[in-house]
Amino acid sequence: MIETIVQDISKYLPEINNALGAGFLIFVRILGLMRFAPCLNRKEIPSMVKIAFALTFTIILTGVIKPEMPPANGLLVYNLILNYVVGALIGYIAYCILAAVEAGGDMINTQMGMSSAMVLDPTSSTQVSIMGKFLGLMGLLIFINIGGIYWVLNAFIRSFEIFPIYGTAIPLTQLINTDYLVKITSNILYIGLQFASPVLLATLGQDIILGIISKTAPQINVFQLSFLFKPVMGAFLLSVLLPMLFGVVNDYFLTYSHIF
Secondary structure (H helix, E strand, O other): OHHHHHHHHHHHHHHHHHHHHHHHHHHHHHHHHHHHOOOOOOOOOOHHHHHHHHHHHHHHHHHHHOOOOOOOOOOHHHHHHHHHHHHHHHHHHHHHHHHHHHHHHHHHHHHOOOOOOEEEEOOOOEEEEHHHHHHHHHHHHHHHHOOHHHHHHHHHHHHHHHOOOOOOOOOHHHHOOHHHHHHHHHOHHHHHHHHHHHHHHHHHHHHHHHHHHHHHOOOOOHHHHHHHHHHHHHHHHHHHHHHHHHHHHHHHHHHOOOOO
């Protein structure tokens, strides 16, 4: 009885070995995705939860993809690096879509005179502006609501068809839409400026009015008045424009829904 069991196990050992090796490479690609992808890269999520998600996703993909046998002369370290780069590339592109919204929030924060009000972002471990963080979280919620996480995961699964786990060269033009990639990375500040333009124009008009007051009534300290009026004006405009900003950000995300 025991000999029969041992013989049956020995028949499946090559498949088990192949699945374990492929699963390790898939796991590394998932880690690359989670390093940059929106929502998955949040440091507020415990590491054990991320690892459990990566392992579960790896087991599912290993059964779905049905990986081929590894090449006889394959280099493990080289395959690990390439798989990590592919996963990180997909996650980074998704992050660039949200970066424009955060850039607009940084511009609004500076123009409102709140440059000194900075908070620590646990995701990037850097100091970020309050309005940039607020608009970034708002953009993340909209991104999740319209199915952005589904786009990222769908592109990640499709990447195994374009670039196998034992591939030796990344076909960048087939993996992503390079036209969209160039457009989104080159226009981050431009698109952020469009998001922030209503507040920027209003505060510019306020600066012109304060400049006229300083010339007509020099005894008035317009420098202190600007610190009082700019945050109030900016907060009022954001409260009025926020419903319309939802639609603008939503349309912006849908424009790049075919980037992958």
